Amino acid sequence: MSKHNWRWWFHVIHRDVGYLCVGLTLIYAISGIAVNHVADWNPNYAITEVHGNIGKVAEQPTDDTLAVHVLQKLGLPTDYRTLFYPSERTLRIVRENHTVDVDLDSGKVDQQIVTPRAIIHPANVLHLNHKKQLWTWVADAFAVCLATLAITGMFLIKGKKGITGRGLWLTATGFAVPLFFLWLYA
Amino acid sequence: MKIVSTVFTIGAFALLSGQVMAQNGEKPVAEKPVAEKPATETPKVQPPEKCEQDKGKAPEEGKENCGNCADKQAVSGTKAGKDVDLSKGMKLKDFTPISDILAAPEKFEGKRVLVKGPAVGVCESRGCWVKLRSEKSAKQALRVKVEDGEIVFPMTVMGNEVQAEGIVEKTIYPIEVVRDAYKRQAEAKGEKFDPESVKEPLVVWQLKGLGAKFDAPKEAPKETPKDAKPAPTGKS
Numbered sequence: 001m002s003k004h005n006w007r008w009w010f011h012v013i014h015r016d017v018g019y020l021c022v023g024l025t026l027i028y029a030i031s032g033i034a035v036n037h038v039a040d041w042n043p044n045y046a047i048t049e050v051h052g053n054i055g056k057v058a059e060q061p062t063d064d065t066l067a068v069h070v071l072q073k074l075g076l077p078t079d080y081r082t083l084f085y086p087s088e089r090t091l092r093i094v095r096e097n098h099t100v101d102v103d104l105d106s107g108k109v110d111q112q113i114v115t116p117r118a119i120i121h122p123a124n125v126l127h128l129n130h131k132k133q134l135w136t137w138v139a140d141a142f143a144v145c146l147a148t149l150a151i152t153g154m155f156l157i158k159g160k161k162g163i164t165g166r167g168l169w170l171t172a173t174g175f176a177v178p179l180f181f182l183w184l185y186a
Numbered sequence: 187m188k189i190v191s192t193v194f195t196i197g198a199f200a201l202l203s204g205q206v207m208a209q210n211g212e213k214p215v216a217e218k219p220v221a222e223k224p225a226t227e228t229p230k231v232q233p234p235e236k237c238e239q240d241k242g243k244a245p246e247e248g249k250e251n252c253g254n255c256a257d258k259q260a261v262s263g264t265k266a267g268k269d270v271d272l273s274k275g276m277k278l279k280d281f282t283p284i285s286d287i288l289a290a291p292e293k294f295e296g297k298r299v300l301v302k303g304p305a306v307g308v309c310e311s312r313g314c315w316v317k318l319r320s321e322k323s324a325k326q327a328l329r330v331k332v333e334d335g336e337i338v339f340p341m342t343v344m345g346n347e348v349q350a351e352g353i354v355e356k357t358i359y360p361i362e363v364v365r366d367a368y369k370r371q372a373e374a375k376g377e378k379f380d381p382e383s384v385k386e387p388l389v390v391w392q393l394k395g396l397g398a399k400f401d402a403p404k405e406a407p408k409e410t411p412k413d414a415k416p417a418p419t420g421k422s
Contacts, residue, residue, distance in 0.1 A: 045341050081345025084306035085325040094345035114341045130338045
């Protein structure tokens with residue numbers, strides 16, 4: 001027979017699972033705040049836009065030569081991945097993480113440079129489970145760990161600060177907050 | 187113990203926020219869509235891609251957003267195939283040329299097809315759609331729309347070949363929605379717009395994506411390309 005009671009075990013589980021969850025919790029917390037504000041910014045990529053004008057673009061025999069001509073006018077290397085016309089007179093030159101849109105009549109140029117954000121982008125990939133596969137199981141395990149922390153956390157201490165006193169009110173408040181918003185938005 | 191409890195609290199909020207994010211993706215906030223052209227008999231119109239859902243302002247030329255706001259008010263003109271199952275992903279082996287689909291989309295309506303082409307447009311906000319260029323013309327592209335979060339197209343996929351499988355579907359944007367979108371576009375450019383000039387709904391053909399494969403783009407943080415120079419502001 002173990003000499004320890006269930007509360008002791010709850011302490012042990014809560015402590016060790018808590019340590020285990022620190023890394024992933026911080027990742028989810030950072031990503032959670034980032035994606036909550038997706039309307040205000042792009043949480044995955046830093047997008048730099050550069051605008052300018054190269055003047056009317058001279059006709060060229062092929063799209064390829066046209067793209068090279070535009071890139072040369074911009075002083076850029078002439079390599080690119082593909083070409084596309086988003087509208088009749090706008091040529092899009094797609095380079096690695098770099099898109100150049102040029103209005104062939106006015107010469108207006110819009111460049112977009114995409115850079116994945118150093119920490120937040122990988123955090124979002126994990127948090128939002130972009131990759132699926134094995135990570136789904138890791139994320140599930142993390143969710144189970146959080147549930148374990150929640151349940152064991154309620155019973156860590158006895159007395160008026162425990163679940164029968166202050167803890168009860170705080171726990172009830174924790175439930176009330178999401179319920180209130182569900183009611184508010186219903 | 188306090189630290190552990192704090193960590194738990196943050197984690198719980200993070201999980202909650204992730205769920206909220208996912209839900210937002212599935213049920214986007216109603217917004218006015220942006221359409222590009224009125225419906226024509228030949229439904230080769232590209233799907234709207236400039237919606238500014240996220241900021242509620244008029245779209246800017248060249249901006250490509252997720253299109254969810256437009257999708258929200260659009261009406262599906264195609265019944266989804268019975269075999270639609272996101273978990274099954276890709277199962278076809280033969281590719282259908284994008285040019286064939288765009289040439290006669292009615293022939294493919296409701297059918298499951300496998301296509302491939304270089305990505306020439308991608309959803310900036312959620313990676314929920316990608317535009318694949320036709321193999322025949324640089325002026326043709328087919329939009330592949332996936333369920334938010336089921337498949338995520340990274341912005342770094344631009345220019346890389348993407349294989350996508352899905353159901354060809356028709357989406358209809360009501361006249362009022364198209365007019366409102368044009369109005370906002372015109373306002374953004376400081377131009378006048380006559381609502382009566384739009385006489386028909388906008389019909390858009392796209393692929394409801396069920397699975398996709400693409401070259402793994404570099405996900406590691408990269409330096410801003412050093413060769414990206416601002417274009418000269420004066421005419422040369």
